[in-house]
Amino acid sequence: MPDHRSLGRELDLFGTDALIGAGLPYWLPAGAIVRHTLEEYVRDLEREAGYQHVYSPVLAKRQLYEQSGHWAHYRDDMYPPMDVGGEQLVLRPSLCPHHALIYRHTARSHRELPLRIAELGAMYRAELSGVLGGLHRVRAIQLNDAHVFCAPEQVAAEARAALELIGQAYRALGLRPARYRLSLPGPGGKYAGGPDVWRHSAAVLVEALDDAGVGYEAAEGEAAFYGPKIDVQLSDAAGRESTLSTVQVDFYQPERFGLRYVGADGAPYRPVMVHRSVLGSIERAVAHLLEQHGAALPPWLSPVQVAVLPVSDEHSGPAAAFGHRCARSGLRVEQAGPERGSLGARIRAARHVPYQVVLGGREAADGRVSLRLRDGRRVGALPEAEAVSRMAARIAARDVALWEPEQEVSVR
Numbered sequence: 001m002p003d004h005r006s007l008g009r010e011l012d013l014f015g016t017d018a019l020i021g022a023g024l025p026y027w028l029p030a031g032a033i034v035r036h037t038l039e040e041y042v043r044d045l046e047r048e049a050g051y052q053h054v055y056s057p058v059l060a061k062r063q064l065y066e067q068s069g070h071w072a073h074y075r076d077d078m079y080p081p082m083d084v085g086g087e088q089l090v091l092r093p094s095l096c097p098h099h100a101l102i103y104r105h106t107a108r109s110h111r112e113l114p115l116r117i118a119e120l121g122a123m124y125r126a127e128l129s130g131v132l133g134g135l136h137r138v139r140a141i142q143l144n145d146a147h148v149f150c151a152p153e154q155v156a157a158e159a160r161a162a163l164e165l166i167g168q169a170y171r172a173l174g175l176r177p178a179r180y181r182l183s184l185p186g187p188g189g190k191y192a193g194g195p196d197v198w199r200h201s202a203a204v205l206v207e208a209l210d211d212a213g214v215g216y217e218a219a220e221g222e223a224a225f226y227g228p229k230i231d232v233q234l235s236d237a238a239g240r241e242s243t244l245s246t247v248q249v250d251f252y253q254p255e256r257f258g259l260r261y262v263g264a265d266g267a268p269y270r271p272v273m274v275h276r277s278v279l280g281s282i283e284r285a286v287a288h289l290l291e292q293h294g295a296a297l298p299p300w301l302s303p304v305q306v307a308v309l310p311v312s313d314e315h316s317g318p319a320a321a322f323g324h325r326c327a328r329s330g331l332r333v334e335q336a337g338p339e340r341g342s343l344g345a346r347i348r349a350a351r352h353v354p355y356q357v358v359l360g361g362r363e364a365a366d367g368r369v370s371l372r373l374r375d376g377r378r379v380g381a382l383p384e385a386e387a388v389s390r391m392a393a394r395i396a397a398r399d400v401a402l403w404e405p406e407q408e409v410s411v412r
């Protein structure tokens with residue numbers, strides 16, 4: 001498994017500057033494409049699964065976090081408050097309190113539940129500089145977050161649906177969990193709420209794990225302060241585990257914020273909050289993708305998807321026309337002509353690009369192109385329109401595999 005930091009440099013994805021500070025990477029154009037594509041993917045996935053997206057500010061008054069319990073239980077990981085005109089503002093350490101207030105924006109009926117609120121939003125963690133590294137531990141985190149507000153009897157189904165969504169995303173991304181962890185409170189930790197509520201929440205998560213048919217290990221002392229959680233663990237290059245996706249059950253914050261809905265009998269009831277993240281932080285997700293795939297990201301995530309390589313200058317015009325055709329079909333395309341060296345050198349330079357299209361010679365004369373795959377296999381000569389539509393179809397399907405069926409390609 002490669003290290004994501006060296007790949008990030010090799011592929012020009014992200015960088016850091018001492019003047020910005022440790023744990024605050026910036027995204028270069030190629031990295032921004034990967035990030036944007038990943039964010040669009042997860043938004044689409046969530047929309048299809050019945051989530052509604054919101055935006056909320058990265059700052060809030062200190063009182064918000066006193067009410068949510070973060071100030072009492074999580075303050076060591078928060079940035080100090082900023083005094084602004086007699087008020088204290090803090091950078092948010094999570095999105096949950098904002099979403100609880102969005103739930104409270106209007107009176108809610110049982111008919112609206114489960115209400116699934118999602119946001120790709122920034123949050124901040126005051127990590128010490130010694131533990132920061134690459135994209136795994138950062139101080140400004142872009143989180144793929146969502147909160148499902150539901151009736152108590154809907155919690156198990158929502159937790160299971162969240163696990164299914166995570167599984168679906170991992171298949172598209174070619175990610176493999178190292179294990180599922182059921183994170184429970186440990187001795188001496190700071191936890192909110194009584195033991196009965198914790199036992200009940202943990203039982204709901206166990207039910208969801210059993211229903212999803214995945215094995216898990218219980219870990220004491222890894223829970224959030226407001227509830228137990230399922231952590232999906234991935235391994236990094238050095239075999240160190242970290243958490244990417246999470247599903248948490250929370251009876252505590254709905255109570256702290258006085259959340260209610262009107263039941264079928266007209267009486268007020270308290271909803272439960274299921275916190276869930278499919279990709280975790282975008283930073284960590286990209287780090288894992290690089291460590292899983294090396295430079296060969298799934299084609300739909302690759303910064304450049306098609307390299308157009310005219311054999312000689314006389315093929316540059318047709319190559320440009322073919323490139324436009326690819327771009328119109330939504331493919332990210334780059335042309336590399338003879339000014340960048342021999343055809344062999346250009347194919348080597350494009351070795352991380354999933355599809356390499358050579359234009360020239362006999363094929364060009366009858367409107368065909370020669371298609372090679374990143375792994376060295378050759379699809380061979382295809383009519384231009386067919387080459388474009390088949391590449392575009394594979395990208396649109398977000399398939400991790402480069403091409404199929406296997407028998408259509410020959411090994412170099």
Ligand SMILES: [Zn+2]
Pocket residue numbers: 094095096146147275276
């Ligand atoms: Zn949350």
